Amino acid sequence: MSHIHKWRVLIAAALALTVGVSVAACGSSSDEATVTAEGKTELSYLGVPATVQFPELAADLGYFKTVTLKSVGESTSGPQSIQATATGDTDFGGAFNGAIVKLKSAGSPITAVVDYYGADEKTYNGFYVLDDSPIHGARDLIGKKVGVNTLGAHAEFIIREWLAREGLSDDEIASVQLLVVPPINTETALREGQIDVGAFSNIFRDKALKTGGLRELFTDAVFGDFSYGSLVLRDDFIAKNPEAVKDFVQGTARAIRWTQVTPREEVVARFKDILTKRGRGEDPALAEYWQSSSIPAAGGVIKEEEFQIWIDWLVRNKELEDGKLTPADLYTNDDNPYSNGTYQPESGPNGEPVVTQ
Numbered sequence: 418m419s420h421i422h423k424w425r426v427l428i429a430a431a432l433a434l435t436v437g438v439s440v441a442a443c444g445s446s447s448d449e450a451t452v453t454a455e456g457k458t459e460l461s462y463l464g465v466p467a468t469v470q471f472p473e474l475a476a477d478l479g480y481f482k483t484v485t486l487k488s489v490g491e492s493t494s495g496p497q498s499i500q501a502t503a504t505g506d507t508d509f510g511g512a513f514n515g516a517i518v519k520l521k522s523a524g525s526p527i528t529a530v531v532d533y534y535g536a537d538e539k540t541y542n543g544f545y546v547l548d549d550s551p552i553h554g555a556r557d558l559i560g561k562k563v564g565v566n567t568l569g570a571h572a573e574f575i576i577r578e579w580l581a582r583e584g585l586s587d588d589e590i591a592s593v594q595l596l597v598v599p600p601i602n603t604e605t606a607l608r609e610g611q612i613d614v615g616a617f618s619n620i621f622r623d624k625a626l627k628t629g630g631l632r633e634l635f636t637d638a639v640f641g642d643f644s645y646g647s648l649v650l651r652d653d654f655i656a657k658n659p660e661a662v663k664d665f666v667q668g669t670a671r672a673i674r675w676t677q678v679t680p681r682e683e684v685v686a687r688f689k690d691i692l693t694k695r696g697r698g699e700d701p702a703l704a705e706y707w708q709s710s711s712i713p714a715a716g717g718v719i720k721e722e723e724f725q726i727w728i729d730w731l732v733r734n735k736e737l738e739d740g741k742l743t744p745a746d747l748y749t750n751d752d753n754p755y756s757n758g759t760y761q762p763e764s765g766p767n768g769e770p771v772v773t774q
Contacts, residue, residue, distance in 0.1 A: 471648075473691065514645060518731060522737050522741060539711075548631065577730070716755030
């Protein structure tokens with residue numbers, strides 16, 4: 418793999434949930450599911466370079482019975498991913514829950530069916546300053562510049578919510594300047610004083626911390642172990658393909674659970690194998706940056722507060738009419754086996770008793 422291509426894949430992997438790029442291809446806009454010659458329902462989606470998504474893992478583990486997956490392009494943008502699903506270009510997509518609330522409030526007929534990503538002590542986004550920076554708390558950020566990878570998505574929601582929780586007024590929060598800085602340039606921008614705070618995650622955080630001289634201000638684990646994003650499907654697709662949706666959700670939930678109860682080295686090895694055999698020119702070594710599922714609930718069962726917090730945020734910022742949406746309008750756990758009684762939350766991917774890590 419060339420140096421340039423390796424960095425392209427590396428960058429895309431690190432930005433899997435937040436940065437927008439062009440969609441390489443589109444699927445069918447029909448809500449009629451494609452059935453393969455083997456009689457399986459085909460679900461189209463956008464892949465993420467050098468990343469194994471939970472549905473892809475489910476397919477590799479053999480957890481799907483009646484559905485099969487078809488990658489119809491690549492995207493590293495959560496909002497783009499769910500927009501493609503809303504318009505029928507794909508059958509499922511995943512994004513930050515705040516973006517799902519915004520898309521739903523705009524009239525898009527989508528429903529979240531299983532958690533997608535979150536934050537815990539091993540997997541998180543951090544906001545860092547230089548060691549000698551005078552910034553030590555939220556109030557010190559008034560009038561300062563924060564480098565984020567994109568606006569209107571995860572990083573912006575997190576920092577503004579943190580500032581509000583720390584007691585800053587709306588005007589004070591508005592004075593904090595959020596500047597779009599490509600993650601590959603964030604470390605340089607911070608060290609050269611172009612920004613006062615930088616948002617880092619994954620390989621970029623690891624690299625910057627290894628170099629040294631940075632101090633953590635806060636992370637998106639500020640809410641504790643918390644799920645921040647979900648996979649969504651179109652409402653018409655759910656209505657017309659209930660058995661396929663049920664199989665998709667149960668398989669994905671079991672794949673999430675597999676990563677939650679399986680030793681990390683085994684998960685990483687499986688991811689490397691998947692990346693190698695799917696033949697997309699990806700570097701399997703990037704799987705080493707995987708640390709945890711990041712999802713606290715067994716099998717990705719969605720919790721009401723995972724949407725309520727962003728509904729409240731949008732209402733508070735006058736971007737959503739109070740009472741227009743409730744969490745019940747946005748998600749369902751009906752097909753998740755760890756919610757509907759098929760498996761106990763303490764059980765493993767096949768319903769067996771396990772001791773979680």
